[in-house]
Amino acid sequence: MFEFVVAFVLFYMWHGMGVTVGYHRLLSHRSFRVPKAIEYFWVLGGYLAFEGSPMWWAAMHRAHHRYVDTPLDPHSPRYGIKNAHYGWIFHKGYPEHIVPGAQCPDLYNDRVYRLLDCGGDWHKAHILTGLLGTGFRVVLLVLFGWQVALASLLAGLCMLQIPLLLNVVCHIPRLGYKNYALEDDSVNVWWVSLLAHGEGWHNNHHAFPGSARTGMKWYEFDVSWWHISFLRQIGLATDVHEAVRKPDIKSVAASKEPVAVVSDR
Ligand SMILES: [Zn+2]
Numbered sequence: 237m238f239e240f241v242v243a244f245v246l247f248y249m250w251h252g253m254g255v256t257v258g259y260h261r262l263l264s265h266r267s268f269r270v271p272k273a274i275e276y277f278w279v280l281g282g283y284l285a286f287e288g289s290p291m292w293w294a295a296m297h298r299a300h301h302r303y304v305d306t307p308l309d310p311h312s313p314r315y316g317i318k319n320a321h322y323g324w325i326f327h328k329g330y331p332e333h334i335v336p337g338a339q340c341p342d343l344y345n346d347r348v349y350r351l352l353d354c355g356g357d358w359h360k361a362h363i364l365t366g367l368l369g370t371g372f373r374v375v376l377l378v379l380f381g382w383q384v385a386l387a388s389l390l391a392g393l394c395m396l397q398i399p400l401l402l403n404v405v406c407h408i409p410r411l412g413y414k415n416y417a418l419e420d421d422s423v424n425v426w427w428v429s430l431l432a433h434g435e436g437w438h439n440n441h442h443a444f445p446g447s448a449r450t451g452m453k454w455y456e457f458d459v460s461w462w463h464i465s466f467l468r469q470i471g472l473a474t475d476v477h478e479a480v481r482k483p484d485i486k487s488v489a490a491s492k493e494p495v496a497v498v499s500d501r
């Protein structure tokens with residue numbers, strides 16, 4: 237049992253931050269830079285949580301920010317909870333207004349990400365994720381036994397569900413609070429941040445999507461940011477974009493006050 241718990245915690249960190257640090261803040265927003273080996277390490281953690289093609293994920297997420305809570309947003313709860321939760325994943329391919337080659341040239345130029353995208357065929361890309369994710373657990377089973385394999389599988393399945401849950405919960409105003417009076421429905425939800433390594437401060441994130449840090453108030457804990465910050469301190473993360481509150485702003489509740497966004501460049 238002890239082995240299972242330790243393995244689950246470690247895999248929850250790897251698969252979870254694979255999504256938050258790898259897929260989201262690094263690939264989708266390019267809010268910092270790391271050497272390619274570290275990028276692949278985190279992206280692999282997300283991929284093995286059955287997150288699907290990294291290019292697909294980033295293209296859809298960039299579209300979410302560009303068209304947030306409009307009919308062109310891939311998963312806004314304004315147009316149906318079921319579609320916002322999982323329905324959008326089962327579409328056949330990219331809609332007309334989302335062109336990964338044009339909107340994600342940085343990922344399109346990476347052979348690994350292009351390969352995992354299966355030529356834009358969502359069905360094939362999802363099946364490939366499922367097969368490789370399952371194969372990884374079989375390898376763990378053979379090498380380390382059922383407790384480690386099961387811990388990784390459960391952690392991966394949790395992290396498959398949590399971002400989908402976030403897409404819905406953090407865009408329903410009555411379920412959270414806003415620091416910034418944006419036109420969209422994004423809100424901060426503390427318990428989503430607890431489950432998703434700091435990603436629940438979603439109103440902050442929509443206010444400053446290019447920032448590697450999303451927790452803005454002292455109690456808005458942001459585990460993913462702590463990790464990125466650590467990488468910066470030891471020299472492995474560069475070009476780190478960080479939104480910071482002006483020290484004289486006592487409350488940013490419903491504020492449109494511009495907030496400085498700085499980087500370490
Ligand atoms: Zn959002």
Ligand SMILES: [Zn+2]
Binds near residue numbers: 260297301445
């Ligand atoms: Zn984002």
